[in-house]
Amino acid sequence: MPIKTLQEMRILVVDDDAFILKTLTRILQKAGVTKLICSDVATEALKHLSSRLKPVDVLISDLNMPELDGIELIRYIGELPNKISLILISGEDKRILETAESIAKERQIDVLGSLQKPILAPELLEMLQSPELVKTVESRELGANDLANELRLALQNHEIEPFYQPQVCSDTLAVVGIEALARWRHPRQGLIPPNIFIPLAEQLNLINELTEIIYQQAFADLASLHQQGWQVTLSVNFSAQCLAWLDVPERVQKALKAHEILPKYVIIEVTESLLSRDLATSLDILTRFRLKGLGLSIDDFGTGFSTMEQLRRIPFNELKVDRSFVHGATQNHVSYAILESSLNLAKKLAIKTVAEGVEDQADFDLVKALGCHIIQGYMFAKPMPMDDLCGWLTMYNSKAE
Ligand code: C2E
Ligand code: CA
Ligand code: CA
Numbered sequence: 001m002p003i004k005t006l007q008e009m010r011i012l013v014v015d016d017d018a019f020i021l022k023t024l025t026r027i028l029q030k031a032g033v034t035k036l037i038c039s040d041v042a043t044e045a046l047k048h049l050s051s052r053l054k055p056v057d058v059l060i061s062d063l064n065m066p067e068l069d070g071i072e073l074i075r076y077i078g079e080l081p082n083k084i085s086l087i088l089i090s091g092e093d094k095r096i097l098e099t100a101e102s103i104a105k106e107r108q109i110d111v112l113g114s115l116q117k118p119i120l121a122p123e124l125l126e127m128l129q130s131p132e133l134v135k136t137v138e139s140r141e142l143g144a145n146d147l148a149n150e151l152r153l154a155l156q157n158h159e160i161e162p163f164y165q166p167q168v169c170s171d172t173l174a175v176v177g178i179e180a181l182a183r184w185r186h187p188r189q190g191l192i193p194p195n196i197f198i199p200l201a202e203q204l205n206l207i208n209e210l211t212e213i214i215y216q217q218a219f220a221d222l223a224s225l226h227q228q229g230w231q232v233t234l235s236v237n238f239s240a241q242c243l244a245w246l247d248v249p250e251r252v253q254k255a256l257k258a259h260e261i262l263p264k265y266v267i268i269e270v271t272e273s274l275l276s277r278d279l280a281t282s283l284d285i286l287t288r289f290r291l292k293g294l295g296l297s298i299d300d301f302g303t304g305f306s307t308m309e310q311l312r313r314i315p316f317n318e319l320k321v322d323r324s325f326v327h328g329a330t331q332n333h334v335s336y337a338i339l340e341s342s343l344n345l346a347k348k349l350a351i352k353t354v355a356e357g358v359e360d361q362a363d364f365d366l367v368k369a370l371g372c373h374i375i376q377g378y379m380f381a382k383p384m385p386m387d388d389l390c391g392w393l394t395m396y397n398s399k400a401e
Pocket of ligand 3: 299321322323
């Protein structure tokens, strides 16, 4: 096996200062680095950082950037499933750099060191050649390749399946819907959550296949629920990439017919922050879903950027406030403000509202008082397999009576 050298490491440099970017590029390229990504916008860097297929090994980041500072970036990296080694750079006081370094360590990030501007080549290269880094980089690469191959097999072997989370009416507390959430039942690693494999499926162009597996299974399960007398709706998540799949509305319609499900029972959820790519094609597909009688929900509302514009152009009939603005909103005035204004906006547009992430009575009372129609969250139930759902529905209903 070849030893992972500097040439093979994927290094991401983020700094809003073009001169620093140039200097670092020169130093790194001279040292033989070939997989170098430079970015002067921190938010763009986030995309590279969350890539599982081309995992970033080392992030060299400035602390002071206009859109997103280094400390926010550290928080983000700390939450990522892939481990990234970090070098901090700054023109600030050494003490600030040290504090930032300890915040990163606190978040279990592997900190290689920090550098004060002007950057000196030998210092930087020494950090990049630490034996521990070389070792971790090697195992990361193997891990990423393994996971990609395993996901391909998992799709063929039916290891991906939907779990379902109930949604209740805020007024009557009756169960009115379920959301299908993908799970990977890995033969050795157990249940793998979607935030690990959905981004990977997107990068490997397997997301359409995965989505089809989920909706086909979910439609079969929905038909069975309807036969048992549970007249619930079903929400299915669609990635932005699926909105470039021109015949998907027809495929979905065909599947609905095969299971004898009326389209009004199915809601397509699309994430707000992902809608911007090819608006013409997305609009074409989303509008055709609506024309065929399906519901259209804007998911993770509040987390994206061009919110208003998208609401105006795309025929959504449901708005889902992201759970980050719901749970604990009574204690946090910023979440409260976003929650309240999102719900008000939906009301003005006569759009149905869903709050996800309702974990306790305080969350419930608040979203209900703010006029939200449908509630989803751990307070009622976590996502569960179909086998458990029927039992849960019976149990929930008998308690309500
Ligand atoms: P999402 O669509 O925003 O789904 C809601 C997530 O919030 C789910 O996480 C759910 O388990 C979680 N959740 C619900 N109520 C609560 C609560 O009270 N507290 C907390 N802490 N969490 C709650 P999950 O199942 O891990 O899914 C994560 C994300 O993965 C989903 O976020 C969705 O974006 C994506 N995803 C899941 N299944 C699919 C799929 O079939 N296709 C696509 N494209 N994306 C999917
Ligand atoms: Ca969703
Ligand atoms: Ca969400």
